[in-house]
Amino acid sequence: KYLYSIIHDISYRIKVEEELHLNEEKMRLLVEGTRELFFYTQDSYAKVTYISPSVELITGYKVKDWIGQSHWFVTDSEINKLAKQRTGKHLKGIKTKGPIIVEVRHANGNPILLEVFESPIIRQGKVTGVHGVAHDITKRVNAEKQIQKDLKIKETLLKEIHHRVKNNLSIIISLLNMQSEKIKTKKDAIDAFRKSRDRVYSMALIHEKLYNSEDLSGIDMKSYIEKIAGELLRTYSYDIKIQMNLDLENIFLDIDKAVPCGLIINELITNAIKHSFVNLDSGLINIILKRSENNENILIIKDNGIGLPEGFDILKQKSLGLRLINILTNQIDGKLEYSNNDGAVFKISFPK
Template identity: 35%
Template sequence: MIPRRESALLKISNENRVKLQALGFAVAGVLGVAIVDRLSMNLVHSGNDNFGLPFLLGVVFFVLSALFLYVLLRRTALVAEDALVKLSKYQQKEKENLQLFNFALDNSADAIYWFTFDTRFFYVNDAACKMLGYSKEELLQMKLSDIDSDYNKNTEKFLEQIKQKQFICFESRQTRKDGSTLPVSVSTNYFRNGEKEFICAFGRDITEQKERRRIITAQNMALKNSLQDKEVLIKEIHHRVKNNLEVISSLLQMQSRRETNSEVKDALSKSQSRIYAIALVHEMLYQNSDLATINMRSHLEQLSSAMIDLYAQNKKISVCLEADDLFLSMDYAVLVALIVHELFLNAIKHAFINTDTGVIDIFIKNGAEGSIVFGVNDNGIGINRDKVSTSTSLGCQLINTITECQLNGEIETDSENGFKCAITFIPKQKGKA
């Protein structure tokens, strides 16, 4: 089909040519008649009876008119022929464009259907027919409500909403010819052609997407349930480990009651409190919602409180805890707790020999470049700085071994005002050696 604008221009051009040709022929005829009439009148007035000359002039005029008319008609025929050739080319080009357009529409992955404001189908592509199971002829005789019952509800309001917003996307369920339904993602556009209003809708079958979404949701639910089961199991394991450690601690306590040797009793008591420091980590893990890390502030508060009750019953020792908001993994929490236990126990037993009062500071905080600094500081009688590294006691050996071999840290001591021991280490990130 020739474009509307070009067709109109071609029509106007042809009409102008016809008018000019008709006007030219009319002017030539009028001038010819006028000239012949004038010559005849002059001959009559002059008394000349020779009419051969006017006759000859008339014949010449009509011959010239015939030639002129032939030229005009020939020109008109050429113009018409040229117009037909152009029209044919335009039609061929338009036909090719229309074929490409129809091919693109029919082979679109989305169903395309246009409908008027009375919801009757105006155009459908092959994808729509394939998706719904109808032929084009059948769909063009149907209304939108025949494939989507939801359009019976507030149809006018919905169409006006599309008209106002120009573009709307939504999900719907459409009915196939065999009565089955399918989920469809629909995007609609409003457009106007003269006095007619249309809605152009693009529909896509999302059955597979829905199924994949359902499978993923089911898998996520299964993973969530599995994770919850594992969390329960891990908590149960920590709970049982803590109970087993308490059993060991009780056995050590029973053994301590049977012993008469004070050194053995003291060693058993220290071992019992060390086991408590480890058991406390497992207790906090199964009580917390986070099974991966331990709140060190809470852990050291409970540990120091238990040790005061166990070893400082006859002394007035106050404990000051200075702790940043630090969370460590179970491995690091156990190691830190054991070192703090040994330092705290040493301060209770040896720092306040000549007095019943004292202050013990426990600190754990963030250091430079991702390090952690923790330790114990007391205001007691102090101790030789080298004793911590050279002492053969089990407590000192534990501190040195854990710091150097397991934490890869450094020990700093200060004996000017009481005794202070600080350990600095950098926690390894998970997954790195």
Template identity: 30%
Template sequence: MDLPTDPPESDEHMGRNPAKPPEPAGEMWNFVASLADRKAFLNQLGEGVIIADVAGRIIFVNDLARQLHGQARLGVGPEQYSETYRLFTMAGDPFPIEDLPLTRAVRHGEITRDTRWRIRRADGTEILAIGNARPLYDDHGRHIAAILTIRDDTQRHADEQALEELVRAKDVLLHEVNHRVKNSLQLVTSLLSLQASRSQHDDVRQGLLDASKRIAVIARIHQRLYSTGDHDAINLGELLCDLARDNVSAHGGDGQIAIITDCDSFNVGLDQAVPLALCATELITNAVKYAFAGRDTGTIRLSAKRSADGSVEIIVADDGIGLPPDFDPRQSPGLGMRIVNALVSQLRADFDVASSAAGSRFILRHHP
């Protein structure tokens, strides 16, 4: 059966002599007769089908629509759709008559898609339905009927709800994990700091304090994951700026070392955030300790950018005394540079160093 759903162009518009159209009532009866001829076909469809005449009275309900509603009353008009077929909104309220897809198709010629509602059958069972509705037109463009197709959405909706519940449970678990990791790392930093305060040897004390600060960087990352609720990614630009300011404040001595940051706001995964943050922290710490020997003041600049291809560039520069002429970052005996080299290797990143009398510049480029 051909069910035209859009008004055709008129004969006059198509350049033909317009024929006198048949009476609307005759077309409607022809349409109803065609439904009777095609009943077996419509009952084989995998969707429920309900058809209403131009006045909105239901004239056909196929077998699947009958099963979904638990009934198949004909002659029902729009004012009785919700009450007769027991239709409710997803929130559980009676479905407003004017908002029903079939009503909108009948009265306003509207096409609606993927509308959802509840059907509460007389036997007490309830299903979730999803459906589309549209007006039907005859060959002369006259509105003669409207059709509603329905599918049972109950199982899909239940699966979706179950998946959402699993995601919520995962979020709660990860939230708790990050909270516990953060607390454990803070405990370790506190123990190292306490041990450092009791040490009688300057080298041992400094080593313990440095280890404590490195662990504190990782704890800071888990603190951000815990507080933001995003367990898979972290805003690296914001993190590096905060760490840089805290680092210089802790080591710079009465604000004599200035820090200038230029960091974009962008997210990276945790597996990238930890090594990149540690690298930046080590480079800034080295600058604070060694770049301004013989001077009371200085400036450190931190830049963190992400390009269109996803690569991340971190630059730590200073206006200090520069590096020794024979300085090779990959052969440096210092623990800080050894940590940076190990992390650069882990990330498979590019690491370049430039130095002059105007200061030094460390550039790290990571291509995920």
């Protein structure tokens, strides 16, 4: 009788398996220690067998909610169909390149986007499941969308710049022509120059606010009025102590309304500073900008000066500034009202 035996050295295989297990543990510790992504494994039926704790921070669901599930709390988004097809290939042992994008419903109901790097798990030549790493890219995608939106707005704005500049130059030319008709003396010329400078500045400030704004589709009129009111007060209130009381809501206007509105504000403030406090030691100008209940914009400029002359009619005034107020109000489809109430009151209402 003979005894046959076969001895096979498996020490190398055991060593490799130990190193593989050690590497897997290192990877698991690395992934579980981050809040930016989570690690997961799925069996051959695509059911989750393991998922790292950071999934709770990213999705709002606890680890126990995921174990044994295969639907991944996914939405009905079109991109998830492609993700399911990719996972199906991995379960067949077909490797693919690059990440897949999965849209998952957060526990709070909001959709989040995950960038997933996934590959098949192959043991002894057989596919036993898939494993992967998922990274929350929702903020990045939203930021990219906002950048694209801003670029589109800027492109539209750049296309209109030449048109806007041409229109504004035409306005300046018209203003200068109208102003030149009033010049008779050297004093008239100096006064005309100052008024023209202020009007050009009011228009330039509108463009400055627009180009420096995060929202390029509108001009912040609150900050605009604060700046131009301060500039006009420093320019003209050298003979009298004048205070300004500003009550301004956060209202944004597109450039087509902002330019004429800015010129109106310039004329009314200048008129109040120069003519409302004759023979007075001090004065107060109230500027109000608000949104009415019927969604109209309301601009009120009121002073506590000598008031408007009896029988005042803006249409019969020779002053270019007052004529401009009426013309520009019509340009923005507004309604101009004026009265005396312990001083002059000008109220302009115009559509949003």
